Amino acid sequence: MDNEDVKLHGFWDSPFSSRVIWALKLKGIPYEYIEENLQTKSELLLKYNPVHKKVPVLVHGGKIICESMIIVQYIDDMWPHIHPLLPKDxxxxxxxxxxxxxxxxxxxxxxxxxxxxxxxxxxxxxxxxxxxxxxxxxxxxxxxxxxxxxxxxxxxxxxxxxxxxxxxxxxxxxxxxxxxxxxxxxxxxxxxxxxxxxxxxxxxxxxxxxxxxxxxxxxxxxxxxxxxxxx
Structure with a gap:
C-alpha cells in the first residue's frame, strides 16, 4: 500500500493543508494536489469529509483520512523510516x-x-x-x-x-x-x-x-x- 497513489484535497492559504504538505515533503512522498473552492465545495470533498466538510483530506489507495494532524500522524505511521516525525523514546x-x-x-x-x-x-x-x-x-x-x-x-x-x-x-x-x-x-x-x-x-x-x-x-x-x- 505504500506505493499507492496519494492525493491531497486542500486550499491554497490553509495552514491546515500546509501541515500535510510539509509532512509529505519532509518524507519525500509524491502526491497529487487537488485545490478545493471552499465557497462551492466539490462533491468529492463533501463525499470524503461528510462530517466537517472541510480540508485537508488525504486519499491514499482509496482510503480517506481527515483532519490535518490526524493525517500527519497517519503519514508518519505509514512511512516511519523516512524523516520520523515523532520521537522514538x-x-x-x-x-x-x-x-x-x-x-x-x-x-x-x-x-x-x-x-x-x-x-x-x-x-x-x-x-x-x-x-x-x-x-x-x-x-x-x-x-x-x-x-x-x-x-x-x-x-x-x-x-x-x-x-x-x-x-x-x-x-x-x-x-x-x-x-x-x-x-x-x-x-x-x-x-x-x-x-x-x-x-x-x-x-x-x-x-x-x-x-x-x-x-x-x-x-x-x-x-x-x-x-x-x-x-
Whole structure:
C-alpha cells in the first residue's frame, strides 16, 4: 500500500493543508494536489469529509483520512523510516502528543483575534498567554548553540513543529493586516528563533502560500469584519 497513489484535497492559504504538505515533503512522498473552492465545495470533498466538510483530506489507495494532524500522524505511521516525525523514546513521544493537544485546543485563538473587533476581540487576548506558555515550556529545551533548533530540543523538524507551523507565516501576515505586533522578538526570543529556524528549512520555505496573495486575501477578510461580517 505504500506505493499507492496519494492525493491531497486542500486550499491554497490553509495552514491546515500546509501541515500535510510539509509532512509529505519532509518524507519525500509524491502526491497529487487537488485545490478545493471552499465557497462551492466539490462533491468529492463533501463525499470524503461528510462530517466537517472541510480540508485537508488525504486519499491514499482509496482510503480517506481527515483532519490535518490526524493525517500527519497517519503519514508518519505509514512511512516511519523516512524523516520520523515523532520521537522514538516513549516519554518524548508523550511530550509531543501533549503539545499537539495543546496546539489543537488553542489554534483558533489567532483567527478569533483576527475576525473580531472591540470588546469581542479582547476576549481572545489569551493568545499572548499561549505564546508565553510556548516560550517558557514547549521551547525551553531548545538550545541553538547545540544545534537544537526545534520543539522539544530536537535537531530536525518534528510533528510538534508542523502543528505550530501556522505561526511561521500566517501570524506575520495577520500582524501586517492588523497593524499590530503580536509576537515581539525581544519578548519571545525562543519562539522568534524557532520561527526563523522553521522557515529556513527548504521543505517549509518552498511550500508557503504566495505571501502577497495571502496578504490581499486576509486584508479583504479583515475589511469585511470591520464592516460587520462574521466568520
Amino acid at each position: 516513549p516519554y518524548r513521544r508523550a511530550q509531543a502528543r501533549f503539545w499537539l493537544t495543546y496546539c489543537e485546543d488553542k489554534v483558533d485563538l489567532i483567527w478569533k483575534v483576527f475576525t473580531t473587533i472591540g470588546e469581542e476581540q479582547e476576549k481572545y487576548k489569551e493568545w499572548s498567554e499561549m505564546m508565553r506558555t510556548i516560550e517558557n515550556e514547549a521551547l525551553v529545551m531548545m538550545n541553538v548553540e547545540a544545534n537544537k533548533k526545534y520543539f522539544l530540543g530536537e535537531e530536525e523538524i518534528g510533528i510538534v513543529d508542523i502543528s505550530f507551523g501556522f505561526m511561521a507565516d500566517w501570524l506575520e501576515v495577520t500582524e501586517e493586516v492588523l497593524g499590530e505586533r503580536l509576537l515581539e522578538a525581544q519578548a519571545f526570543p525562543r519562539l522568534h528563533s524557532w520561527i526563523q529556524n522553521f522557515k529556513q528549512h527548504p521543505c517549509i520555505s518552498q511550500n508557503f502560500p504566495p505571501r502577497h496573495e495571502m496578504f490581499l486575501h486576509f486584508k479583504a477578510i479583515r475589511e469585511k469584519v470591520l464592516l460587520g461580517a462574521t466568520y
